[in-house]
Amino acid sequence: MTRKQRRASLIGAGLVILAAAVGLVLTALQDNIVFFYSPSDIAERGTEPGERLRLGGLVAEESVTRGEGTDVRFDVTDFAATVTVTYSGTLPDLFREGQGVVTEGVLGADGVFVADTVLAKHDENYMPPEVADALKRSGNWQGEGAEKSHSETYGQGTYP
Known part of the structure; x- marks a missing residue:
C-alpha cells in the first residue's frame, strides 16, 4: 500500500x-431540538407522565387561580387544546392572561403540567413563532400581519 x-x-x-x-x-x-411543545403537540404525541419538557402557548383568559403562598394554577392554550399548569414560585412581572408563556417541567399522571420554571414573553410585539403559527392554523390569530406566517414575514431561522 x-x-x-x-x-x-x-x-x-x-x-x-x-x-x-x-x-x-x-x-x-x-425530541429535544424543539424549543417547546404546544398543548396540541402534547396531545398528539402522547407524552408520557413524568417526561420533562417545555410547554408553550397563551395563558387562557380567566384561568389564573392563586392558592396558598406562591402557588398558582393556570391554563395554557393554543385554542385547539388546553393544558392545566401548576407552579409554585414567583411569576415574572409580564405574566398575565392572554399573553404568551413558556413553562418548563413535567407532565403529571393526572394530565396536569407541574412547572418549575415560567417564562413570559418580553414585549407586546413578540410571540414565539410556533405559537403564532398554531394560532394562525386554528384561525385565532389576532396580531399584525395575520395574512402572513412567521416564516413569510421574517424568513426561516430569523427572529425579530
Whole structure:
C-alpha cells in the first residue's frame, strides 16, 4: 500500500467515524431540538407522565387561580387544546392572561403540567413563532400581519 493510499484510507475512516458520531447525536437530540411543545403537540404525541419538557402557548383568559403562598394554577392554550399548569414560585412581572408563556417541567399522571420554571414573553410585539403559527392554523390569530406566517414575514431561522 502506497503512502497516498494509506492517507486516503485514513481520511475515509475518519469521515465515516465523524458521520456516525453526528448521526448518534442527532438521534439522541431528536425530541429535544424543539424549543417547546404546544398543548396540541402534547396531545398528539402522547407524552408520557413524568417526561420533562417545555410547554408553550397563551395563558387562557380567566384561568389564573392563586392558592396558598406562591402557588398558582393556570391554563395554557393554543385554542385547539388546553393544558392545566401548576407552579409554585414567583411569576415574572409580564405574566398575565392572554399573553404568551413558556413553562418548563413535567407532565403529571393526572394530565396536569407541574412547572418549575415560567417564562413570559418580553414585549407586546413578540410571540414565539410556533405559537403564532398554531394560532394562525386554528384561525385565532389576532396580531399584525395575520395574512402572513412567521416564516413569510421574517424568513426561516430569523427572529425579530
